[in-house]
Amino acid sequence: MAHISELFDSPVAIMDGGMGTTLETFYSKSISNTPLWSANVIMEDPEAVINAHLAFLRAGAKVILTATYQCAFETFERAGYSKDEASRVWKTGVALANEARSRFLKEYSKRGPQPKIRVALSIGPFGATPVPTQEFDGFYPPPYGPQAFPGEGLDGRNSFLPGEQAKEEEATQALAEFHLQRLKVYISDPETWAMIDCLAFETVPVVREVAAIRRAIRGLQEEYGENAMKPWWICNVFPFGKLPERHSSPREVIRAALGGTNLPRPSAVGINCCGVEFMGDISAEMAEEIGSIESTGKAPWLILYPNGGDVYDTILRQWKKGRDKAHWAEELNQVVQSVRANKAWGGVIVGGCCRTGPEEIEHLVGAIDY
Template sequence: MDISSSPLWSAQQILDHPETIIGTHLAFLRAGARIILTSTYQASGETFRRAGYSDSEAKDTMLKAVTLANDARTAFVVESSSDTSVKIALSLGPFGASLSPTQEFDGFYPPPYGPMGSSDSGPLTNTFDEGDVDSEQASIFALAQFHLERLLVFARDPEAWSKVDIIAFETVPLIREVKGIRLAMHSLENTVVREGLALQMKPWWVGFVLPEGKCPELRFPGGLGMTVDDLVSAAFAWKPSGGGDAVPTPTGIGINCTSPKVISGLVRQMSTAVEQVSGSRSLESGKKPWLVLYPNGGDVYDTITRSWIVASKDERELWAVDLKDTIVEASKNCAWGGVVVGGCCRAGPELIRRLDDELKHAAM
C-alpha cells in the first residue's frame, strides 16, 4: 500500500483503512514484537491542515490511532491466551516530518524553528550563525511549542492517555530540537498540574537519526558537524538559559531510522558519552537511561523521489545477526539501564521474527 503520496503518511490509513493499521500491529506482535508504535509519526495540526482536514478532524484521527493500537493489543492477548505484556508507544516525529518535503534527515527548518526553509535566500543550512543566541533560543521555544501542542491532544483525553505506555520522540535530527522536546515535557508537567488533569506522566525516549553515521546538524554554517557527545549532552546535561526549574530528562535515548551499517560504532560512542554524563551526575536521581535502537531495514529512502533504494539480499540476511551482536555488546555496558530493540522503516515482521529468534539464543 503506497502511503508516500499523502502528507499524512501512515496516518492517512487511520482514515482510509483502519483495519490495515490493526492488521499491521498484529503482524508485528505475532512476529515477536512487544512494543507497537501508533501511526501518528507525521501527524500534527499542520500536516492535517495541509491535507485539507480541520483541527477537530485532526484531533479525532490522532486519538483514533491510539484506539487502533489498543484494539490490536487486545486482540493479540486474546488470541495468544497468555499474560504477554504489550506496550503501546505514542509515535511523535520531529518538526521536520511535518514539512513537505520532509526534513527529518537534514533539519532544514524555516523560521522560527530554524534559519531557513528554502534555498531562495542562499545555501540551505540547519544552524544559526555563530553567536546568534537569540535566534537559537527562539527556535528552541518554537520547537517546544510544536511538540507540546501534539502532546496535549493526548494528555487532555483521559481514555487515550491511559492506553499509552511510552512516549516515543523519533528521528530527531537537531540538538536544539532535543532541548525543545525536554522543554515540552516540562511544560506538559506544568499543564497537568495547572489544569488539574488526573493523569500520570509516561516514560519517554528520544530516538536520534544519524544519516551515514553522522549528526546532520552543523556547529555553524559551513562548520563541522555536531557529535554523539553533543546529542547526549543535550538530552541529559543541558539546562535552559536564565535558570528556573530543571527540565526533565528522557527515560531512554537511542537511534532510529538509521542505516544498520553504522549502528554498532554509534552505540559505542553513545555508551561512552552516557558514562561521562553519569560521572558528572547530570542524570536524574542517578538513574541509568535505557538504550533504544531500531534502525531501518537496510533500504534507503529518497525524500525527493519518495522512493526506496532497496538493500541487497545479503544485507537483509545479516540485519538481525548484526543487530543482535550490537545488543549483546551494549547490554554488557554499565552505562545502560536496559535495552529496547526493534526495527524502523522497511524492517517488516519477517526481520523482527529473525531478530526475536537471534535474541532468544543470544548469550546476554
C-alpha cells in the first residue's frame, strides 16, 4: 500500500479549510442546521461546492477534502434517500472535487509547471450520524457503544467498563462494518476511486473506532487487493484538549492506530476540529508514544487542521463566538515547526477545520516556514 509521503514533494503540505462553514459564510448556504451538512449542497448547488474548492486552491491549498463528511446511509435515509440515491450523491461529491482540481490546473497552466493537487476523501465518524451528532461527546448507542446520548445535563458514559470486553468487541466490529460499507460505495466504482488520492477518516471521538477503521481497511484489502488501496489517515478530535471518550488519551489513540501487526496501519495520524492552542501538547504526547511502537518502515505523517476558534453547539446547531483567530496562522506555524523538529514524524499536512476559510488558508501559506 502506498504511503502518504509518496503524494508530496515536500515534508509540509497545505490542506484546505472547513468546507461546510465556508459554504455557509461565502455562499450563503444553510448547512449546520441540516442533517446532511455540506453533502446537501452537492445536490442543491454543485457549482457552489466547486467554487469553494477552487477558492481554497487559489489560496494555496494543495490538498482538498471532498464534501462527503456526512455521507452515511443512516443520515441519507433520514433525509428520504434510498441507498442507490445516496451512493450517487457521494460519488458526485468526489467528482466535484476532481472538477475543481481540473479547472484550477487549467488556470495554473499559464503560470508555469502544474503543482500536485491531491483529493482526499472525507469520511466522518459514526458520531456524525446520530441526532444530536456525537463527534464531540462520543455517546454511541448499542451496538456501536455502551449508551446513546443521555440528554443535556444528564450523566452518561461513552466508554465500556472493565469486564465488558465482549460488548466492546461487538461495538468495534459494528463500527468496522459501518465504515466498510461506505468505503465500498467508492471503491466499487473505478472511475470514482481513480479520482481519490487518499482517504481521510476525520473527527473520531473514541479509541475503539480507530481500531474499527483499521479493520474496515483490512476488509477492503481482502476483497479488492492491496494494490487497489489508497494512502489513508485517521484524525481524532480533542475538544478543549481532551478526547471525548472518558479515560482515554492521545497515547491510547496512537496505540490503537499504529500498534500491533495484524491490522494495516495508517501512514498518517492527526488532530482536527479543535482549538489550535491544544495542537502542540497533543501532538507532542502522540510523538512520545510513537517511540514505544515497533517501526514498520517509513515514519508516520502528522495531520493538523484546527478550528478557527468558534464553538459549535450540537443541540442548537449554531455557532458561538469563540477565540480570536487573528494570530491563528502564526500559532499553527509554531506547532508545525515543533513537529518538523521531532524525528517521530515523517512530515506534516496542515490546514483548517470549522470556521476557517480561504482567507485563513492564504494566511497559513504565508506563515508557514518551509
